[in-house]
Amino acid sequence: MGDLTEPDLISDLPQSIIESILTRLPIRDAVRTSILSSKWRYKWASITQLVFDEKCAAVYNDQEVDEKSLVEFITRALFLHEGPIHKFQLSASYLQSCPDIDQWLLFLSRADIKELILELGEGDWYRVPACLFRCKRLTRLELFRCELDPPPGFKGFQCLKNLTLHQVSVYADVIENLISSCSLLENLSLSYFDSLSLNINAPNLKYLFLEGEFRDINLENTPLLAAMSVAMYMNDDFVENYEQSSSCNFDKFLGGVPRLESLNGHIYFTKYLSIGYDLGKLAITYNHLKVIELYQVSFEDMREIYVVLRLITSSPNLEELQMSGSSNALVAMEAPDLDLWEIEAHSKCTFKKLKHVKMTEMSNVPHEMEFIKFLLCRSPVLERMSIAPCVYVMDGRLNMLIELVRFRRASARAEILFIQD
Numbered sequence: 041m042g043d044l045t046e047p048d049l050i051s052d053l054p055q056s057i058i059e060s061i062l063t064r065l066p067i068r069d070a071v072r073t074s075i076l077s078s079k080w081r082y083k084w085a086s087i088t089q090l091v092f093d094e095k096c097a098a099v100y101n102d103q104e105v106d107e108k109s110l111v112e113f114i115t116r117a118l119f120l121h122e123g124p125i126h127k128f129q130l131s132a133s134y135l136q137s138c139p140d141i142d143q144w145l146l147f148l149s150r151a152d153i154k155e156l157i158l159e160l161g162e163g164d165w166y167r168v169p170a171c172l173f174r175c176k177r178l179t180r181l182e183l184f185r186c187e188l189d190p191p192p193g194f195k196g197f198q199c200l201k202n203l204t205l206h207q208v209s210v211y212a213d214v215i216e217n218l219i220s221s222c223s224l225l226e227n228l229s230l231s232y233f234d235s236l237s238l239n240i241n242a243p244n245l246k247y248l249f250l251e252g253e254f255r256d257i258n259l260e261n262t263p264l265l266a267a268m269s270v271a272m273y274m275n276d277d278f279v280e281n282y283e284q285s286s287s288c289n290f291d292k293f294l295g296g297v298p299r300l301e302s303l304n305g306h307i308y309f310t311k312y313l314s315i316g317y318d319l320g321k322l323a324i325t326y327n328h329l330k331v332i333e334l335y336q337v338s339f340e341d342m343r344e345i346y347v348v349l350r351l352i353t354s355s356p357n358l359e360e361l362q363m364s365g366s367s368n369a370l371v372a373m374e375a376p377d378l379d380l381w382e383i384e385a386h387s388k389c390t391f392k393k394l395k396h397v398k399m400t401e402m403s404n405v406p407h408e409m410e411f412i413k414f415l416l417c418r419s420p421v422l423e424r425m426s427i428a429p430c431v432y433v434m435d436g437r438l439n440m441l442i443e444l445v446r447f448r449r450a451s452a453r454a455e456i457l458f459i460q461d
Contacts, residue, residue, distance in 0.1 A: 089127040090117065094134075103134055111140050118144060124152035127180075131159040135166075146171045154199075155180040165209055183208050190214060196221025204229040212238055251306075258292040265297045266328070271306035288316040290347060298324055302331045303351075310334055314343035329355040330393075338366040339407040342377050348411075353389045361394060361415075364401040365408060365430065381410040390450075391418050397425040404429065404440045413447045422451040428459040 097109040110132060128148050135141060141158075148156065149171045156178060160166050167187040178197045182204035189210070200222040205215070206229070219225060220241040228245055230236075233252035240248075241261045248268040250257065259265065290313045294300075305313075332352065338344050352358060397415055402408050416425065427444065429437055441458050 088124055090121070090125055091127070091129040091131075092117075093131040107134055107138065110135070111138060114144065115140060118147055121151075126152065127155040127157075128153055129155075129157040129159075131157075133161040134163065135160060141166065142169045142171075145169055149174045152177060154178060157182040158186060159184040161185055165207075182206075188214065188218075190218065194221075196223070198223065200225055202227040205231075207232040212236055216241070254312075256292075257289075259294075259296055262297060264299055266299055267302040267304075268297075268300070269304040269306070270309050272308040272312045274308050274312070289313050290317050290350075294351070295324060298326065299328050300326055301328045303329065304333045306335050308336065310337050310344045310347050311341070313347045314341065317343050317347060324354065326351075326355040327357060330357055330359045332358060332360070333362040335364045336366045336401075337363055339403070339405050339411065340366075342380075345380070345407055345411070349384070352391070353387075357393050358391055359393050360396045362398040362400075364399070365403055366401070378406060378410065381414060384414055389418060390420065391415070391422075393421060394419045395421055395423045397422065399426070400428040401430045402427055402440070403432075404437075409440075409443060412444065416447045416449045416454065418450060419454070420450045422449070422454040424455045424457065426457040426459055 092114050094110060097113040100106055125148060153175050154177050156175065165185050165187050170191045173190050173194050177199050179199050180202040181200060184206040187209040196218065201224050203222065203225060216239055219228065224244055225242050226244055227247045228242065229249040231251040233254065235253055235255050237256040238254065239258045239260045243261055244264055245262045246264055246266045248265060251271040253273045293313060332355065334348065337348060352361065399412065429440060444456060444458065
């Protein structure tokens, strides 16, 4: 009688395919494959990507016990691991004071680590040990709620392409030196910083994300920057004190990014750009800029209006524009400087590629309506403009709609959507 045992096709797969399968499993399940058979006992131990979180080990609903269980699981996994570790990710909210993290990083610094992600929360911030800066092959570094202080003589991560610092305690000059010394850096994300002034020198930078209270940001050397997303936090006192000593923010931030393709400006971004703004013509044309998103633009602040106008009129290939107004103005009123739009009406500016416009939180103030009119009569290929009034504007909605349908449109195909809710 022939052997009726079915062949074990999975166990005989090439190690690279098995590793690809195991990498897609949660690390706890990958380790559990060791009980399948003697062939599988240590197959998980050579995977190059290790991702740990609070669900890796048994949960007892007791933080002290849960922490001990997680630490033991990670320590044992690293102890049994064989070969290089290209990615190590730890997401845990209660391990800041854990001395074992230092030992794990020391082990990783000797294991050819390329991607390191530490997402830590609650309690005291974790102070990154000096051994981290010996990880010479790092291509990605993401730190959350950590203290960062490179040792003297640190020359940067020569292979680093992605850097994320979220709620990291670090001096401005340390960040500046870290950025400038990572010559291959392409993606930079800085979030939840307070009163930080920063010069960014990154000749290969392509993507920039900023969120926080930045006193001064100077894109000193970022000629390849293609996309940025920025959220500025500031109060009135901050703005008033800043205006007294600031040079032109627009020039420092957008004056040296000729290859910009996408710009996303969140809260207070246009206000930040308007500080120290020079009304003269821009010395740069954004030939690659196709998408602009600007949120909470005040159409009662002439400087912010000039910032928006100069930005879009310097973007000849703009295809998509999204904006939201500031809800400070709740009723239509007389506005100064309306002759601005008479001047713009005689300009030769045409948005030859603008197809989609979305305007939200509109308050029906005069400058808002003039801006919409300006876009409609200057956009010959416009396909759709959607307009949503602010929720606080109730009585003026009908008048707003009547005025909108009267505006001349350069595009015969332009569709105006008035969104009530």
